[in-house]
Amino acid sequence: MVRAPWQSPGAPAPSDAGRSEPAGVPVEPGTVRIAVDLLGGDDAPAVVVDGALRAVRADPHLHLLLVGPAAVAGEVIRALDPVERTRVAVRPVDAVVGMADHPSAARADSTVRAAVQAVRAGAADALLSAGSTGATVTAAALGLGRWPDVRHPALVATLPAVGGPVVLLDVGGSLESRPMNLARHAVLGAAYASVAHGITAPRVGLLSVGTEPGKGDRARRLADPLLAAAVLPHGGRYVGLVEGYDVSLGARADVVVTDGFTGNVLLKAIEGAYAMAGGAPAGGGAPRAAALLGVAGTVVVCHGAARAGDVASGIALAAHLWRRRAADLVRALLAGADAPDLENRTDRTTDTEVPTS
Amino acid sequence: MVRAPWQSPGAPAPSDAGRSEPAGVPVEPGTVRIAVDLLGGDDAPAVVVDGALRAVRADPHLHLLLVGPAAVAGEVIRALDPVERTRVAVRPVDAVVGMADHPSAARADSTVRAAVQAVRAGAADALLSAGSTGATVTAAALGLGRWPDVRHPALVATLPAVGGPVVLLDVGGSLESRPMNLARHAVLGAAYASVAHGITAPRVGLLSVGTEPGKGDRARRLADPLLAAAVLPHGGRYVGLVEGYDVSLGARADVVVTDGFTGNVLLKAIEGAYAMAGGAPAGGGAPRAAALLGVAGTVVVCHGAARAGDVASGIALAAHLWRRRAADLVRALLAGADAPDLENRTDRTTDTEVPTS
Incomplete structure (x- = not known):
């Protein structure tokens, strides 16, 4: 077997049992x-x-x-x-x-x-x-x-958080903060959380500067009632305004919605904070890959x-x-289709993750 | 001496030598x-x-x-x-x-x-x-x-960063992103960095989603040339666009300028990231106090x-x-007054910090 340059001689050869x-x-x-x-x-x-x-x-x-x-x-x-x-x-x-x-x-x-x-x-x-x-x-x-x-596709990133993974969007698909975009992206984010991560009944929060109703800039104040009125797929529910902490804590929301400018800056700020704190947490650092929805x-x-x-x-x-089939399923959820049986999908996937060495 | 409840019996009594x-x-x-x-x-x-x-x-x-x-x-x-x-x-x-x-x-x-x-x-x-x-x-x-x-006062926070303290503004004084505000706050931030922290010739960056000219939302694209044309006090210079990382790395800028919505969310996201990483770095966590300028x-x-x-x-x-006299000095710098002799002020202050026990 040819060894790639980053493999030390003592490293196990790639195989099903040793999958990274x-x-x-x-x-x-x-x-x-x-x-x-x-x-x-x-x-x-x-x-x-x-x-x-x-x-x-x-x-x-x-x-x-x-x-x-x-x-x-x-x-x-x-x-x-x-x-x-x-x-x-x-x-x-x-x-x-x-x-x-x-x-x-x-x-x-x-x-x-x-x-x-x-x-x-x-x-x-x-x-x-x-x-x-x-x-x-x-x-x-x-x-x-x-x-x-x-109208505006969103980039969706999943961050490790204290309370479990948090789906953050938009992290740079479109950069202007439009209330209708935020509401649409809330639906996309809830669908993605259920389809890509098997999160049932995802809690969706709108990122702002405080949790009390009315906190935030004009775009957030206009978006808040739009999100409250949105029908979120797969039993998702809108939990109202959340703050910057919540992206890494995950206690209040599974999905955090913001505009692409703020999300992009935030994601990189969290990566910088990990560097300042001496390294990424054991659960993984800030993601450097995002899905376009x-x-x-x-x-x-x-x-x-x-x-x-x-x-x-x-x-x-x-x-x-x-x-x-995440893109198709998210699209279907967005169009109001029945929620797919995600729990079974998750279980099946989990089984295959366990190497039988 | 009356002991406050948070002092353990063995803790040293407050004195000049034991100042916290x-x-x-x-x-x-x-x-x-x-x-x-x-x-x-x-x-x-x-x-x-x-x-x-x-x-x-x-x-x-x-x-x-x-x-x-x-x-x-x-x-x-x-x-x-x-x-x-x-x-x-x-x-x-x-x-x-x-x-x-x-x-x-x-x-x-x-x-x-x-x-x-x-x-x-x-x-x-x-x-x-x-x-x-x-x-x-x-x-x-x-x-x-x-x-x-x-027109819009700014809240200014100073964060610990890998390369030294970073002044971040606005962190919530005003929440809308107006290009003229960003340019004005760049001047305020440079003045504050020199007066409050003794940073000479502060490097000022505008927070955006990339460092190449033209990156960012409409407000950033309009603000970029305004900041480039601004006369920054105390030898400050505009280094162009910076990213979220730079707030905690400090390698590219001493002052990071953004709107109050983004800054507030960012500051709290960094605090959340520290919690996720297992605690604030030795140099101190995200500040929870900010000056209003x-x-x-x-x-x-x-x-x-x-x-x-x-x-x-x-x-x-x-x-x-x-x-x-930070408020007065920042105000004077803003009005184009001669830069005060900050180095001497810093030295004098540093001398008094050493307890002569």
């Missing part, structure tokens, strides 16, 4: 094909190459479609075992979207747009990019189409400063969401 | 009189009574004007040594502003308005309240007057959930700011 589980996302069975934007990210392609290798080795049912320069894709393939190479395909593309480019500047032949096209054409089930968030959101919305009742497909965005482990986590998250 | 230094604010010489709102805060009056006692014992030059019910003030006085009691005066007031009340609902006879009046009338040098932030800001702006060129007086606001230690820190901060 990046960022707490368990490996689930079922073949899934992820299109990976090789050129997206501050430290691309190096970290994307490393991340792709980690992901392939961690999940024996994972296939990758590497979208980018053939030479870069070749680095991934050469580092793999011959048997693993059968799970990797290449779509050669050379143009990248810069982090400073305007989102709509993504050229038709850019890696992120080619990855979107691969999903649209059925050559891949989902896509991951660590490139410019704005460009990925724009390319996905244009290439895959938006859900008819979601509101487009007709499974799209995961990694932070531009993503490292190899973050890219691997992002690929695993995309696989997890596709295997759970 | 709440929240890293050193005790400086010079008599200072702080008006304390006894009824402000979720857990008032108990935590305010405890906080006031701690503050009096920690700083032998501190005098308090207790504003609230005579019975509550009596609890403070009875717990003090007879010699310490000479440093405490009482202004009996019974009405409080509730956390859910509208800011302008603060009655003329409320504790916070009485505390503001005491400062205005010269009976106290500064005031502290852990009550509704909005009510305190409104009472201070109306009672003390705003600086003519600051833009009104003609020294005003410190504590978080509504403040504990006794937070109240004591807030009182110490108010004393520190008054001793440094």
